[in-house]
Amino acid sequence: MPELRVGQRRFQVAAQSNLLDALLGNGINVPHSCRAGSCHACLVRCVEGEAHDRQPEALATDKRAEGWRLACQCQVVGDLSVEPFDPQRDGLAAKVMAVDWPSPQVLRLRLQPARPLRYRAGQHLLLWHGDVARPYSLASLPGEDDWLEFHIDCRQPGAFCDAARSLQVGDSLRLGELRGGALQYDADWQTRPIWLLAAGTGLAPLYGVLREALRQEHRGAIRLLHLAHEPAEHYLASELEALAEAHANLQVELITAAQLPAALAELRLVSRQTLALLCGQPKALDSFARRLYMAGLPRGQMFADAFLTHA
Known part of the structure; x- marks a missing residue:
């Protein structure tokens, strides 16, 4: 059976195990959402060994070259050492500029990143609140808005939206990966x-x-x-x-x-x-x-x- 290592912790897992399931099953808290390779909440970096990636095109070439993989799309085929995405180490800091409720169920969140972020209208970004991560689409317009704006649907309970209800101006979040999305203007x-x-x-x-x-x-x-x-x-x-x-x-x-x-x-x-x-x-x-x-x-x-x- 392959050995899966996370830091100093070692586990024996069944060959062909889904990497995300193997990590969660052994008590490693890896944020996840869609399990389809879209949200990118389950990013991990392969330190040693290689997993079988069923969707290599889901990550940018430079991210893959750095060893990053989507745990939900990988199978453990041999000994493997991984390092989950750490928002404090790997993410970008951002401050809450404004938070309001334009409707009873939609929270509008405006963030100021620690450094300018290059993006295009229609992309989405992974937001981290503590150890909870969720991708949200950008509603702001680059070059015109001085903030990153997100609209959070709070009709149904969810780990991120429940935490976001208590956000106040000046609070800190971390930003993860910026994704392309299918929507843009040409x-x-x-x-x-x-x-x-x-x-x-x-x-x-x-x-x-x-x-x-x-x-x-x-x-x-x-x-x-x-x-x-x-x-x-x-x-x-x-x-x-x-x-x-x-x-x-x-x-x-x-x-x-x-x-x-x-x-x-x-x-x-x-x-x-x-x-x-x-x-x-x-x-x-x-x-x-x-x-x-x-x-x-x-x-x-x-x-x-x-x-x-x-x-």
């Missing part, structure tokens, strides 16, 4: 119609992408649809309405779950050049994608980022 899209379909806090990255498109003076029509459980949860309603008033090519629709079937039925493809960016919980994304496909939008012109359930 300057080549200038004249193409764009549909932005968001469910809940799936609005966060699309809010950044929308403002990036408007900053680049997008000339095509932009249609944004925000699905919320109830009207009070359209937490950026005033900001979106102000943007729509300032930009004639932007149409904003705020709908609830009860209004969703009718709203989707009204989606009509007016151009084969239309692009759609979707973000939110998988169930909502499936509804969006099915309707867009039925309306004639090719799947290659849909870009989606699913928000997975809290661990």
Whole structure:
């Protein structure tokens, strides 16, 4: 049986064991969330030995060269020594600049990193509060906002969102890996119609992408649809309405779950050049994608980022 080592601790584990399960099963606290290689909460560094990586493309080349792996995607095939990601050593410090509740269930968090962070609208970042980690999409716009902004859905309990409820201005967090995500604005899209379909806090990255498109003076029509459980949860309603008033090519629709079937039925493809960016919980994304496909939008012109359930 392979030997798994973490610091001075040694364990015998079954060959082909999932690395994350082996670590958790032996009392090593490794944050994890999606188990699909998307959230990157379970980063570990291989110090000696090598695991079988089922999804090597999930990490950037430079991260892999440094020995980093996603524990949820690795199998133990031989003796292996690993070092879990340490936010105090490996992460970037950030201070809470502002925290408020734009709706009863959404916490808006603004952070100031210890050094400037290069990112693009639509990316997501791993946030650490103590030993709890969770990826969140950036709602801020690089080069315009002086903070990193995140929208945290607190409708359901979760280790990070429960801890975030008590955050105050001046508190410290740590930042982990910055991820690409599927959502971004491409300057080549200038004249193409764009549909932005968001469910809940799936609005966060699309809010950044929308403002990036408007900053680049997008000339095509932009249609944004925000699905919320109830009207009070359209937490950026005033900001979106102000943007729509300032930009004639932007149409904003705020709908609830009860209004969703009718709203989707009204989606009509007016151009084969239309692009759609979707973000939110998988169930909502499936509804969006099915309707867009039925309306004639090719799947290659849909870009989606699913928000997975809290661990």
